[in-house]
Amino acid sequence: MARILVAEHEVPVREFIRRVLQQRGHEVVVVDDGAEAVVKLARLPFDLLLADVAMPNMDGVELSLKVARDFPNLPVLMMSNESIQRRRSHDIDSLMVILQKPFTMVALNDAVERALGVNVKVAGPPAD
Incomplete structure (x- = not known):
């Protein structure tokens, strides 16, 4: 499976x-935060970065911008509380995928699989 870095x-x-x-x-x-994530990213290859928008030292927005510059092929999945997202990110959800907190195991797994490019089975009737 994948090696995933979680900054939360x-x-x-x-x-x-x-x-x-x-x-x-x-x-x-x-x-714990974006600054630690940068250190880990420099030491190990990862398949996905899952990061909170609001963190101490280096927040998820700053981290995602650094990752886009330094690791352009690394998918980034952001997490956020709606109130924080609206106040601090200025419609960042239009720029990247945001997993809304609180989330379920199913929502987390689906978001990760999508970010990794894995086909996600969606409940419902088969497509015509």
Whole structure:
């Protein structure tokens, strides 16, 4: 499966993400903030960066801009509380994929699979 870097400062959210993604067979590396994520990205190759928009030291927006410049082939999936997203990101959801907090295991797995380019099965009748 994939090696995923998770940058999230809230420990319960970070551990939930780690547990869910490891259950799917992914290798998960977690860090507290964007600055730590930059250090990990310089040391290891990753298939996906999953980052919170609001973090101390270096927020997710700054981190995603750095990743776009330094690692242009690395997909980035952002996470945000709606209130923070509206206040701080200035419609960043039009620029990148945002996973809205709180999210379920299913929503997390679907978003990760989409970001990794894996076909996601959508419930409903077959397409004609």
